[in-house]
Amino acid sequence: MALEESSMHKYAVKSLVQAVQHLSLARNIETVMHIVRRTARDISGADGATFVLRDNGMCYYADEDAISPLWKGQRFPMHSCVSGWSMLHRESVVIEDIYADSRIPIDAYRPTFVKSLVMVPIRSIEPIGAIGTYWAHQHLPAEEDVIMLQSLADITAVTMENIQVYNELEDRVKERTRELINSLNREKEMSVRRRQFFSMASHELKTPLTSILTSASILEDYNEGQYAEQRAKHISRINASSQQLIGIVNDFLASDKIEEGKTEMVFEFFDIKQFATAVIEQMDSSLKNGQTIRYTHRGDTTIVLVKNILHNILLNLLSNASKYSCEDQPIDLYIEIADNELTIQIRDQGIGIPAEDQPYIFNNFFRAKNTAGIEGTGLGLHIVKRYMELLNGCVHFSSRDKEGTVFTVRCRGRQ
Incomplete structure (x- = not known):
């Protein structure tokens, strides 16, 4: 036992x-x-x-x-x-x-x-x-x-x-690993963006600067009386190229502010018809020969929104409509306010967006394959989309290659 x-x-x-x-x-x-x-x-x-x-x-x-x-x-x-x-x-x-x-x-x-x-x-x-x-x-x-x-x-x-x-x-290691991976991904993204920026800037800034320098050089050889018409032509070129430079710089600044979360959001009450008319007048000097903006308005005329953001959205979309359309082609701008909801629709008869490029059209620095030879930063539509997100609104489009594009933005005004 x-x-x-x-x-x-x-x-x-x-x-x-x-x-x-x-x-x-x-x-x-x-x-x-x-x-x-x-x-x-x-x-x-x-x-x-x-x-x-x-x-x-x-x-x-x-x-x-x-x-x-x-x-x-x-x-x-x-x-x-x-x-x-x-x-x-x-x-x-x-x-x-x-x-x-x-x-x-x-x-x-x-x-x-x-x-x-x-x-x-x-x-x-x-x-x-x-x-x-x-x-x-x-x-x-x-x-x-x-x-x-x-x-x-x-x-x-x-x-x-x-x-x-x-x-x-283990959870701390996983969290730290995620943070490191996210940091590396952000750094890679910033590296790509920097390369894209320098590549694009070297081309997009060079073109208007060359135009300005060339026209300024020619102006030195003209006197006011004998070559008044030629002087006016080159002065117009300088103004247009300067506006192009300002637009490029503004796009860069807007993009950086959005990414850093520093966009100012000041809501104000304003008349949308007066606002749209002012933007159309601002566009006049950059429209191609024979292009016109046909403006139609329906509904209420006043709303409370962030005016400077809406200005940049409308200017970007109208500039694109002009840029990617031929001379003598009209651009239709339709604005409606109903039940405090703002709808803006811009229709052009331009080159359109190829179907295979449409899923990426709002990506940073993305440009459709049919835009070669047309100046642009690839920032405009990305900025429009981010701005609409800040306004709790939406942007969508329909387009057919070589037949034109319609962009529509919607958001509600603040009560």
Whole structure:
């Protein structure tokens, strides 16, 4: 008999040592429960084992390993079950006869095989759970068996705390990795944007500057009386090229302010008809020969919006309509205010947008493949879209290659 007990004790110690090794590698609570419930049976010779977690004043029977079902998945109040008593009193419970102990909720145990049990708390200070072992016959475990079970519970507590620390560290590493990846992606995007900017600027700024310098040089050779017509022509070229430069610079400034979140949002009450007429007059000097803007208005004439943003939106869309249309082609501008909602529609009969380019037309620096030889920064429509987002509005378009384009913007005025 003594030899058998010695052999069983050695097996229990071996099982506990193996459990310690396996628990040291565990990275989640499911793995811990699997190891502990099997080890608890091995070291105690029990017919069943449960893994109980403390959950907001309840005992949650999270896992079990037994000869027949016990209470897996069920919750019981802390004050009405033995696992709760063990956690509240921070001590082990040994019950040889469950029907003779007042701490046992008999109705919960009657359908089960359990006749005797041992319950040990997981962590002696502020227990976070308990490990239960059960026998199908009356059984009083040896003191060393209870000590072994409590040792398993103590090791389990350390493992669970380590998993929590590990998971927190892993979350921090993941978050830091995401931040680094986002930072690298932003840096790559900025690098691409810088390359696009310098490539575009070298071309787009060079053209109007060359025109200005050439016209200014020619003007030096003309006197006012004899070459008045030629002087006026070159002065007009200088003005147009200067306006083009101003437009390019304004696009850059607007884009930077939007990306940095520094766009000023000053809402004001104004007359939309007077506003649109002023923008059309501003466009007159940059329209191609024979181009006209045909303006139609319906509905109310006043609204509360960010006037400077709306000015940039309308100017960008009208400039595009002119730029991508031929001489003598009209541009239609339709504005309506109904129920405090503003709708602006601009229709041209220009080169249109190829179908394969349409999904990317609002991307930064994007230019459709049919715009080669036409000046532009690829910023205008991106700015329009971002401006409409700031106004909680929307912009959409319809276009057919070589047949023209219609852009529509909508937003509500502030009450």
